[in-house]
Amino acid sequence: MRPLTEEETRVMFEKIAKYIGENLQLLVDRPDGTYCFRLHNDRVYYVSEKIMKLAANISGDKLVSLGTCFGKFTKTHKFRLHVTALDYLAPYAKYKVWIKPGAEQSFLYGNHVLKSGLGRITENTSQYQGVVVYSMADVPLGFGVAAKSTQDCRKVDPMAIVVFHQADIGEYVRHEETLT
């Protein structure tokens, strides 16, 4: 377990900022304690300092996880956000997409969101903007990238993809092994 290097921190923050923008600051400076990011086995964990101290006692090969896993660094040092970070992205998301009940299941299986399944979308979403996907009941379902800007979404035909899927909560069941 080690702290992130400058480079790694920069890459990660860039990625996260795509979804929550400057609210990222709120992740770091929290009123109820100091939280930090730690790297362990190529995965980034977001954890409070108190917990980190306990985890420091555990040897590296026996430590499986601590706090919340945000994502992992790939072999080429790109950062990939996992669905486990959804709990922290959802409250601070700047651009949101709501999908209709019928399209929920499809998204939870890992498919992209089509225009026919689109319920609402935040105004002035630009193309390729990171978005958080919600159900109509305001339950966060995952996140993705907007394939079309809000204006284009209105014009496009119903079978066109409007949100590229990146992560969804169905992965808890589908990809249980890769979460660790």
Next chain:
Amino acid sequence: MGRKLDPTKKEKRGPGRKARKQKGAETELARFLPAVSDENSKRLSSRARKRAAKRRLGSAEFPETNKSPEAKPLPGKLPQGISAGAVQTADKKGTQSLFNAARGKKRPAPSSDEEEEDSEEDDVVNHGDLWDSEDSDADMVDDYGADSNSENEEEGEELLPIEKAARKQKAREAAAGVQWSEEETEDEEEEEEVTSESGPPKEEEADGGLQINVDEEPFVLPPAGEMEQDAQAPDLQRVHKRIQDIVGILRDFGAQREEGRSRSEYLNRLKKDLATYYCYGDFLLGKLVDLFPLSELVEFLEANEVPRPVTLRTNTLKTRRRDLAQALINRGVNLDPLGKWSKTGLVVYDSSVPIGATPEYLAGHYMLQGASSMLPVMALAPQEHERILDMCSAPGGKTSYIGMREGQAAQLMKNTGVILANDANAERLKSVVGNLHRLGVTNTVISHYDGRQFPKVVGGFDRVLLDAPCSGTGVISKDPAVKTNKDEKDILRCAHLQKELLLSAIDSVNATSKTGGYLVYCTCSIMVEENEWVVDYALKKRNVRLVPTGLDFGQEGFTRFRERRFHPSLRSTRRFYPHTHNMDGFFIAKFKKFSNSIPQFQTGNSETTTPTNVDLPQVIPKSENSSQPAKKAKRAAKAKQQLQKQQHPKKASPQKLNGISKGADSELSTIPSVTKTQASSRLQDSSQPAGKAEGIREPKVAGKLKQRSPKLQSSKKVAFLKQNAPPKGTDTETPAVLSPSKTQATLKPKDGRQPFGRAKGVEKQQLPEQPSKKAAFQKQNGTPKGLQSPTVSLVSSSHTPPAKRRKSQSRGNSQLLLS
């Protein structure tokens, strides 16, 4: 037979290549189906054929399956096949009689068996005939017809010798009595009919007799001989009836018993029947019979056949039970709150959607968890800001419940405290990670240790939950394999592991924690060896005691069981059963640790003796009586050097103290040899600290008092030196005083000055001591620390005051001399 039979499909006919390709099932299989020519040439299903066969034969006891259809095709077109078949049947009957004779040894088979066997054998062996006959029939494919006839003839010819060979082999095997298994594999349906009916034929008759007489005569225990004949598939109905009868009889044994049959015979019969009916192994059933009274036993066994209702636990970090219930009902789930004892539990009666895959589940609004698994966490009652260890946490249900409870009170400080979730199984740890992330529990650290490695890795937890791996005898409804694969050594192995884990868990708890100091031990087993025995073991081995779990329902744990006796506080543990509480079998015990020290059972007084006391007596066993003070002194010096080098574990023994005192005496024996020898002799005699020895023993006698004045008798200094701080202090204050003390304080492991001191002491001791006595006394009295100790020493050494005074004086003298 993967292809569907479609009678409307026409077969292609003609000599072309395409026609020769495989046809639909109806054409291919028509060759094998024997019922083509039977009964209006209608194609019957297998069941219809059997019915037809039965009708043909007429008698219920002898279900002939395909005999007549076989017979009918026999006089078919192929004369060879037919005749061969006929010949075969005739021959077979001959062989079959042999076979039956062989089988008859196994069990007295009536003729019905023979006929049944006939039919089966015919079936088996007549397949070739069938092939021939079928092929010879007109409605077979013409394509194959031209070739098939020849093929069939060839096949027939081939089969004939094959059939002959098979017959021979069967005859051989019949003689060996092995045929039975072959036939079983061949045609199982027919087998079942055969076996079930001809099963134990005697019992059939007896059963028939019983059924007829059941209203008239009371239940008759079958004679002992018959009990062993239940080897082959007994009639389950009959067994069940017998179980009920025997339970009824045993309930009122005096009145209903049969004369001449003992209770144990009935019990044995019952055990066997229960094992048969519910498919249990003998070992486990024996254990259950010990655990439950008979009426409960049957209920327990019945309950294990049925799965417990599905329950789930709301995740209050993300939703409320009310909202969740509403959302799930909207999806089509039929549910109810779990009970008064749970505020977050819901029980699911039925569901139109998979309950483990709803969007609410994926969003982490609830967790599928057994009702009994919610109880240990309720018993643990974790508070906020506590450090909690969950030693065997997979798959994470209880851990997440702990996390939820920890964060429940304040919305601001969600997920307070820290939880360390540990498990020894790497694959199951993945589900822990997944579940904790899904449910949004963030204050956890997940590790992969063997639970026994705690507290070495990290300890000092406020609360610990140990859900120990067990034999699983409480969750038989989830895993029926437990019925048969658990053995005595499995249970004992589990118990051993649980004991080790429990001791490690106890050591990981911090008894001085402000809010905690609790440990919950739970298993999903109902065996006493894994539950009460393990708890009792822990009570003996560690400073813990049992406290009430806080669960007001559930059965109390046993305080005695068969030959074992447990601590009475075991009544505060709780047992849960599937048949009484409708949840999985469970056992929960809650400990409170009241001291962090680990009780040692070998050592007696851990505080009184110095570690280096050991060597002196060994080196100078009988020095006091020697009349060679110089030698003694030398030996003493050597001993002290050795002592200085070595550090021995604390062991108190009067003998060693004696030795020490003797050693000390020997040092001083050079000058006041007379007095000291006398004193030493007295020391020897008296078992109480006298003089130097007194000081040494005083800690024993008045162990609590810390005798801190080194100016006192050197023996006392020895005692002081055991308690590390004072000697140092005194050293600084009275260096002169110390050096003689050090001579006797060679026992103190720390001092590097001892040899030096020893030498000094030796020298100085040789000086006349008497003039210094008073000074010594004064000095002794002067020091603040010494105030208590002289009085103490005086008090304790009241037995030999003169010697003591002399010694103290002498010591004081030596001290003064040094100063």
